Amino acid sequence: MTKNRHIQNIFRILKATYPDVKTALRHRNPLQLLIATILSAQCTDERVNEVTKKLFKQLKTAQDFVEISLAELEELIRPTGFFKNKAKSVKGCCKAIVENHGGKVPGTLEELVKLPGVGRKTANVVLGSAFGVPGVVVDTHVKRLSQRLELTDNTDPIKIEMDLMKIVPEELWSEFSLQLIFHGRKICKARKPECPLCPLNKVCPYPTQ
């Protein structure tokens, strides 16, 4: 089986299994998605959604996040873990957004990555789901599945991102990332992957236990 055939099979099966993927992080605008994504580090999206439901009811604009005290913000986001770092990042982002971007979240990878606490993963989530700009999101799931499916030999997320950008057509970057993320959560889990249930098990090199 050629490498191209391998990846085409994966696209076909993922599309059939997850025909209409969208981010699980609840949001109404780019600012909300940016903040939700920062909060999502090492935390389930379910918990992030619980926190942001209250958070976004109380705080609407970037200016609101600049004005709230650090201690208050820390308490509001505490259940997401890493709350001191995340509170600092959220406030820092909003400060930069107010001062340098007229209160609007910037829509390019270059500008997003300059924001404190925003790396390529977070930036590509915002680009893909808030601005409709293609981006490969390499989070813990995409990294693990790319390795199990042998789409990359690398362990560095940036190198994996580059590998996937070569293999995956640009118009599928965001969709493919989301499909791997959903599949990684439900089936191809880090701990105990459910290989017998997996629609990819016929084309996957990973041992099915």
Next chain:
DNA sequence: CTCCCGATAT
């Protein structure tokens, strides 16, 4: 590489 954070699954 370590640290940040705490809940949950195994």
Next chain:
DNA sequence: ATATCAGGAG
């Protein structure tokens, strides 16, 4: 007890 959860900074 330990690994893992939509990572990023120092």
